[in-house]
Every structure is written in structure tokens, then in C-alpha cells.
Amino acid sequence: MAIYEVGPIEAFPPNSHRVVALGKIEVGVFNVDGELYALPNFCPHSQGPLCAGTTSGEWRCSAETGWKHEFGRRGEIVVCPWHGLEFDITSGRCLSSPRYRVRTYQVSIVDGAVTVSTDR
Amino acid sequence: MFIVDADVHVNDVPGALAPYCDQPWRVSLEALTTTPARYLDIPGYAPSLKLDPPMPGGHENRSVSTAAEMREGLSALGIDAGVIFPDHMLLFAALPHIEYATAISHAYNRWLIEEWTSREGRLYGAMIACPQNPEDSARAIETYGKDDKIVAVYLPTAGVNPLWGHRRYDPIFAAAEAMDLPVALHSVTLVSPAFPCQLDQFENHFGRQSVSHAFGMMSNMVSIMHTGVPARFPKLRFVFTEAGVGWVPYLMWRMDRYFREYRRMVPFLERPPSEYIKERMWFATQPVEEPEEPIHLVETIRHYDPNGKRTLFASDWPHHDFDHPRAIKNLPMVDEMKQRILGENAIELFKLPIAVPATVS
16 A cells, blocks of 8 residues: 655646556546545446546436436546446445445645555 | 457448449438438438437447557457447438438448458458348349458348348348358347337437347347248348347247247247257347346356357447457356357357467467
8 A cells, every 4th residue: 555646736627637547556536626536447347447537417316306307516427438337536436336336545635746545 | 269249330421431322322421421420310321319308427429430440449358350330320221212222231331341341351241231122132142242251241120110020031031041141130229110119208218228129139030030031041040239138038938938829820930939049040248238146147148058159249349338358258157158159159150260269369
């Protein structure tokens, strides 16, 4: 387990994301409205490059919404480019199935540099 | 292990086919080049009723426009050889204009050979049949089917009316049998007035996609069986592409049951439908079912294919729901069976010039 510096904070402007290497693994670092998150660049469904996908929001329609469609949490969802599975960037939860959760990484800012920890 | 992909797709936009199309219909294809190209939705070319509101999210549609790009894409997936099917021509059967459809079918076949199969050694082609014009299509099978790289006859399945068991298509089956080319049904999600594609009752694409491919395959398999096509063309081989495999045991058992009851109505079938299925029908895996217990999929395959000889790996690359070869590699089955499904069955069926047992050179 280790901590990796992945670039200056300016390289991760709000509402952007990019894939960085941590040694042999790749993670996607996301800036969601100023909060930084990181997920594996690996989709557990078919091993696709999850974080190479676009970000989106969450469509909801449930008893809580009165069975009306709502689209919210814009920018908080990443969509795998291979098969379209959606993951919550803040938690690693797959919106369609608990079978496919991904882990999250701790992201910090140390002296203007963004760091990602692989510690659990 | 040598991996053959029974179903890859090329971007057959009107402008690409136009130079290969006879007049006057080349003019029509040229006129379509200014129509915005949408995925499987070009009015007058790939007609489908699109009814849904755009909803942000989802992933981009992919397409492949050159043979070199296809080779690179398949190599990245660890696939050694592929059998080409079209993109937009998946909706071909929905074209009502007989002359126009006939011209497009010839243009596609010429383009397929010229721009794709002759440019890459391990790309093979399924030439398109023209259900709108079976007599012409039979002659086309005799012509294009002579090409070494044409290994199957693609039967446009979505929207075909009447279904493929109708006797009007006998010339196509006779020509394919005579040329020793398997016929390959390939489905797509199409909203059309033709059974079983009346998908307008579904409010969104989840509903349509879930039923369209399997219903298309099931209705066409029953159609083919109920007029005795496999009995009347005893050497003809059939491939069912892009509906997964889960529907096969159900329909096979159901047809056998009603064959026992109604045999007198189909006396040309000398054996139960399941025997024709096991003998001369092949099934491409994509989009492979993903049960929580992978062994359930292996058992499903065994129901119609106890020896692992009638199942073909297909990726459907580059489409949105493609399968990676590891979808088969990771299944709990013996390596010998994986090797057959991933390559050897396709090599034998399509008579590809690759030695079996197949290993990468």
C-alpha cells in the first residue's frame, strides 16, 4: 500500500476527470464540484476501462419521487464506455447491481499536489 | 488458442456503398449522404421508428469504418479472425422497394468483398441475401458465394415479412445449400409493422431490446421448422446470431412437445425438431447471458449442444453490448469445450483455412 502523487491540483479542475497510473494500476481521478474522488479504471462487469467513460447524473423514478422521472446528481456518475454500466463516483456503487461495486481510493491535496492512497 | 468471432459489424453508411451501387439507385444513396448518420436509423435506408426522448447518460455507439481498424479492434480483444455482418443493413428487410433493395444488396456484397474481406486475411464475410427478391438473391449467392472469403449468407431477420420459413425463399435456401454456405439469421431491435417487431408498445429501449432479438429468432426458427426447411434442404446449415443462447432449449423442448401432438401437420419433418437443431443449427453466444451462477449458462448450452460443437463465440464488436472472449474463457467448462466454442466450431462450420486443433501461429 502506498500514496502516489498524481499532479498539481490545477490538473484536476472542477467537473473533470482523467485516468492516472499508480505504479501498475490505473485509477480515474474525478473532481466533482471541487471534491476529489478516485475509482479503479476497471469495470468488474467485463473488465472495461471504466474511468475512460463520460460522467453523467442519476435518473430516478420511485415512490420517493412520486413515480415521476428525476435527473439529478449531475457529474456524480461515471458510465463505463464498454457496456454503459453506471457507477456512483462518490461511493463506487453500481447503480444497476450490487454484483459490480468498485472500491474507492482516498484522495488528498498536499501542498497543492493531488495524492491518491491505495490503502483501504 | 485461435479465436474466431462469428459476428463483427462494419459501418455500411450510404456514402460508402454508393460507388458500388448500380444506377439509378446510386443516386438515392448519394442523396442520403447529406442525411445525418444516426446509429441504425437512416430514413430510406435503415428505417426504424425512434420514439424515445433523449436521456443523458449511457455510452457512445461505436462503429468501424475500415478493414485495418477492424483488425486492430479485434486484435485488442485477442480475436484472430472474424465473420463480417453489416450495421445498417441489419434493418434491410424493412425496405419495401424491391428494385432499390436489390440494388443495395448487390452494392453491399461488392463493397464487402472489395473493401473488407480482400483487404485483411482473417476477415471473412457473410454476404447479404435479399428477401425482397429471392430469385435475384439466389443468383447473387451463386456469384458472390464463389469468393473464397464469403463463408455464409446473412438472412436479414428483423422486419422480414413473411418470416424466413415461407416457401417464397426456397430459391435462397437452395442456392446456399448448393454453394455449401450456411445461412445466418441475424436479429436487431427494429420497430416495424412486421411480426414480431411491433415493439411500439414498449415505452423505452430496455423493453424493446429485451424481447426483440429473441422473439425474432424464435419466430423465424419456428417458421423455418413449420414449413420443413431443414427437411427439404437436408444439407443446409443454419446459424442464429445475436440473440444469446438461453432461448434455444426452451423453444426446442416446446417444439418437440407440439411435434408429438401435431406431427400430422408437419409430416415433412421426419424427426423431432430438436434433432434438426442439434444436427444442423449453430448458435452464436453474444449477448451471452450473465447468470449469477456461471454454471447455469454452461448447463443451458449443454441442453442443445451436449458436445460443445454447435455453439460459436461472437463478440458483436464494435456494438454497444459486445462480448469479450473472456466471457467464454471464464466459464466453468473444460478447456477442450472452450476451444471449440471460441474457434474450432466456427473454423469447421465456415470451412476457414485454419488447421484444427487451432493454435495461434
